[in-house]
Amino acid sequence: MGADESRHERFQRVAEARTNKIIDMLxxxxxxxxxxxxxxxxxxxxxxxxxxxxxxxxxRSRFVFSGENGPRFSLRSRR
Known part of the structure; x- marks a missing residue:
């Protein structure tokens, strides 16, 4: 990581490389x-x-912000 690379730029670089590796393996x-x-x-x-x-x-679940809660359980919402 270069000294002037932002955290977002680093994310983009690393995520792109890892995603392409996964695609290749699939x-x-x-x-x-x-x-x-x-x-x-x-x-x-x-x-x-x-x-x-x-x-x-x-x-995917690891990308959910920790401050956000998922939907509440309710038997009424299931049909």
């Missing part, structure tokens, strides 16, 4: 779908994507 994971080279079950695919979705949700 594309590599997609290569595993080639049934000529790999054998897998639908259950295994489901497990992979459930794990990825859980990690995405956990990462």
């Amino acid at each position: 594309r590599l994971l997609g290569n595993c779908s080639n049934r000529t080279n790999y054998e897998y079950s639908e259950d295994e695919v489901q497990q992979i994507f459930e794990a990825l979705e859980q990690e995405m949700e956990e990462a």
Whole structure:
């Protein structure tokens, strides 16, 4: 980090690089779908994507400001 790089500029630089790494890895994971080279079950695919979705949700929740509360629980709001 340069001396004149702001915290926002640092965030942009680091987040962009990390996001691109994740995208690259997802594309590599997609290569595993080639049934000529790999054998897998639908259950295994489901497990992979459930794990990825859980990690995405956990990462997203870390961006919620600590001063903000999520929605309150209410049985009336469920239909």
